[in-house]
Amino acid sequence: MIIMATVVLDNGAGTAKAGFATDKEPRILPNCVTKAKNVRTRIFIGDQIDDCKDLSGLYYLLPFQKGYLVNWDIERQVWDFIFGKDALKVDFNDTNIIVTEPYFNFSSVQEAMNEIFFEEYAFKSVLKTTSSFLSQYKYVKEKNAPPLCSVVLDTGYSFSHIVPYFRGKRMSESVKRVNVGGKVLTNHLKEVISYRQLMVMDETYVINQVKEDVCYVSTQFAKDMDIAKKRGKENTIARDYVLPDYTHIKRGYVRPLEETTGKAKDGEQIIRMNNERFAVPELLFHPSDVGVQEMGVAEALVYAISTLPQEMRPHMYSNIVLTGGNCLLPGFSERFYADVRSMAPEDYDITIKTPSNPVTHAWDGGCLLANTEDYKKMAVTRDQYEEYGHSICSETFDV
Known part of the structure; x- marks a missing residue:
C-alpha cells in the first residue's frame, strides 16, 4: 500500500x-495580507509579516468577514x-x-x-x-474507550461555536453560535485604551499582542474589580505594558508587579492595564456587556445540551473539549468549568479536556x-x- x-x-x-x-x-x-506604513512597495503574505521592521499602523486585507470567506x-x-x-x-x-x-x-x-x-x-x-469534527476525532481516538457523545467548544477569531457529536456525527439542530471571538476582544480593548489613555485604533497588531500578554479570565469578577479600584501596592492587578518603538524595543512586554509604577522610564511609552485585563475577556461569558444580546459560551453550552435527548445529556457533560485561540487565556478553562457546574444539573459529572495547544x-x-x-x-x-x-x-x- x-x-x-x-x-x-x-x-x-x-x-x-x-x-x-x-x-x-x-x-x-x-x-491575511498585510501592508505596512514604512514599506510601501511590498505586501506581506501570512507570516512574512515577521520580516517587517515597523509593525505600527498595519493595514490588513482579510479574506474572511464575519466568519465567512468572501x-x-x-x-x-x-x-x-x-x-x-x-x-x-x-x-x-x-x-x-x-x-x-x-x-x-x-x-x-x-x-x-x-x-x-x-x-x-x-x-x-x-x-x-x-x-470541531477534527478536534472530536482526535479526542475519540485518544481515549481507550471511545465515548458515544462529546461536545466541542470551538472559540476562535470570529465566533464561538458549541458543537455536540454522537458517534462521530454532528447533531446539527443543537449547534449553537455565540457572535463573540478574539476579534471582538481585541477591538473592544482598542476602544477602551483609546478612550482612557492613548489613541490606538490603528494599532490592531500591537493591541492583539497586549491582549495575549496581559489579559486573563477572572474566576471571581467582583473581587478582582474591588482589587483593581485600590491604589498603590494594594492593587495587585494593575500592570505597566511597555509599547514597542521598533528601534530599541522590537516587541512590547509586561513589567513585573514589583516594577509596576505607572510611570514611563526614559524614552518609553507605556499603557497602564488595570481592570481591562479581566473585563475584556469577560465578554466571552457576558456578551451583553458590549450590547451583543446573546448568551455567553458557558450558558450556550448548557442550553445546547438541554436541546438534546435526555439520555445523551450526562454523557455530553462528561466529554467537553475546549479548542480555539481564546482557550489560551489564563483561567479560561477554570472559569468555564465553574460556570457550567453552576448551571448544569447537580447529579451530572462534568469533565472538561483542554488540549496542551488548543x-x-x-x-x-x-x-x-x-x-x-x-x-x-x-x-x-x-x-x-x-x-x-x-x-x-x-x-x-x-x-
Whole structure:
C-alpha cells in the first residue's frame, strides 16, 4: 500500500494552520495580507509579516468577514504562499488535502472551494470538514474507550461555536453560535485604551499582542474589580505594558508587579492595564456587556445540551473539549468549568479536556485522520469530481 502525502490545512479566519500529516507541528501563519506604513512597495503574505521592521499602523486585507470567506483574491494569495516553495512545496498531483471550512458554509462558497482545490490546484483527493469534527476525532481516538457523545467548544477569531457529536456525527439542530471571538476582544480593548489613555485604533497588531500578554479570565469578577479600584501596592492587578518603538524595543512586554509604577522610564511609552485585563475577556461569558444580546459560551453550552435527548445529556457533560485561540487565556478553562457546574444539573459529572495547544488541536486531529480508512470514506477523489461535479462533494462532505 502506497501512503500518499496529505496536507492538513486548518483554515481559520485569524490564522491558518498548515503542514503535512507527517509533520510534528504545523506552520501557523496569519490568514491575511498585510501592508505596512514604512514599506510601501511590498505586501506581506501570512507570516512574512515577521520580516517587517515597523509593525505600527498595519493595514490588513482579510479574506474572511464575519466568519465567512468572501475575498477569494486575498485567500488565494495566502494559499499560493502556503503551498508554494516558501512553505510546504506541495506536489499537487500526488497529494491529498484535508481542509476546514466554516460551519454551515454557504453553498456558493463551498462550490468555489471545490473548484479551486480540484481544478486550479488539482489535488489527488480532497476532504472538507469543520475544525470541531477534527478536534472530536482526535479526542475519540485518544481515549481507550471511545465515548458515544462529546461536545466541542470551538472559540476562535470570529465566533464561538458549541458543537455536540454522537458517534462521530454532528447533531446539527443543537449547534449553537455565540457572535463573540478574539476579534471582538481585541477591538473592544482598542476602544477602551483609546478612550482612557492613548489613541490606538490603528494599532490592531500591537493591541492583539497586549491582549495575549496581559489579559486573563477572572474566576471571581467582583473581587478582582474591588482589587483593581485600590491604589498603590494594594492593587495587585494593575500592570505597566511597555509599547514597542521598533528601534530599541522590537516587541512590547509586561513589567513585573514589583516594577509596576505607572510611570514611563526614559524614552518609553507605556499603557497602564488595570481592570481591562479581566473585563475584556469577560465578554466571552457576558456578551451583553458590549450590547451583543446573546448568551455567553458557558450558558450556550448548557442550553445546547438541554436541546438534546435526555439520555445523551450526562454523557455530553462528561466529554467537553475546549479548542480555539481564546482557550489560551489564563483561567479560561477554570472559569468555564465553574460556570457550567453552576448551571448544569447537580447529579451530572462534568469533565472538561483542554488540549496542551488548543490552537493546533484540530490540525492534530487532521493528521490522525490522514491515511486511515475513515479518510477514504469521507474524501472525494479528483476522478469522482470530474465525473459527478459538485453533487458528489455536497453528498460526501459534512459541513
